Amino acid sequence: MEYKITKTKFGERPDYELPKPIFLEEMGEEGLVKLFDKFYDLLADSDIGNFFPQDEEELKKVKAHNVKFFIEACGGENYYSQTVGHFDMIKAHEPFSITEKARTEWLGCMEEVLKEFDISDEAKQSFWEYLETFSKHTVNVDTGLKLPEDIVKI
Ligand code: HEM
Known part of the structure; x- marks a missing residue:
């Protein structure tokens, strides 16, 4: 299993494939609930913890919202x-x-949590690739160095 991360070219919105049905088949809905429970706990404590509610009850709501989304994205209800x-x-x-x-x-954080689940590499790889590619759509702040031709001359 390779948790590969490729760099986002700022502004790109690459096409992505939804996770293969095998991921949800192996995890089950309960597995996804556990995964996102642990994932959001880790996120809330991470370097990007400021993005997420620190209040337990509020974080619960975010977990519930997200798990609904991911069950659906994985081919479920x-x-x-x-x-x-x-x-x-x-x-x-x-x-x-x-x-x-x-x-x-x-x-x-997702890599850390996924490692705790005993499912096939094929299932994990497919979920990882979906996240790795689709997450590029969320990058909305450019901190990359500019090329000379990108700098507007006055
Ligand atoms: C494939 C990758 C991702 C998917 C599919 C995804 C999906 C979602 C979904 C479904 C929600 C909830 C929307 C709602 O309220 O209905 C959400 C909220 C959020 N996402 Fe993502 N996300 C992804 C990656 C990221 C990344 C990379 C970051 C930040 C580094 C991020 C930060 C957040 C934050 C801060 C919220 C709001 C949490 C709140 O409600 O307080 N997401 N995302």
């Missing part, structure tokens, strides 16, 4: 569409200043 509606990845993340470093931290 459409809990998110039924209760929240349409999801817009760019809009949902707009209120937060997400750098490439923040994305890497987010993925790092």
Whole structure:
């Protein structure tokens, strides 16, 4: 299992594939609930903890919202569409200043949690690739060095 992270080219919105059905089959809904419970606890304590509620009850709500989304994204019941509606990845993340470093931290927390689950590499790899690619859509702050041609001359 390789937890590879490739760099985001600022502004790119790469196409991505949804996780293979095998991921949800092996994890089950309860597995996903456990995964996101641990993941958000880790995120709340991480270097990007300031993005997330520190209040236990509020964090519970975020966990519930997200797990609905991910069950649906993994090919399960459409809990998110039924209760929240349409999801817009760019809009949902707009209120937060997400750098490439923040994305890497987010993925790092996911790697730590995924390692605790005893499922096949094929299932994990497929979920990881979905997250690794789709998370590039959330990066909305450019901290990259500019090339001379990018600098506007007055
Ligand atoms: C594939 C990657 C990702 C997916 C599919 C995803 C999906 C979501 C979803 C479904 C929500 C909840 C929207 C709602 O309230 O209905 C959300 C909220 C959020 N996401 Fe992401 N996200 C991803 C990556 C990231 C990354 C990389 C960061 C930051 C580094 C991030 C930070 C947040 C924050 C701060 C919230 C709001 C939490 C709150 O409600 O307080 N997400 N995301």
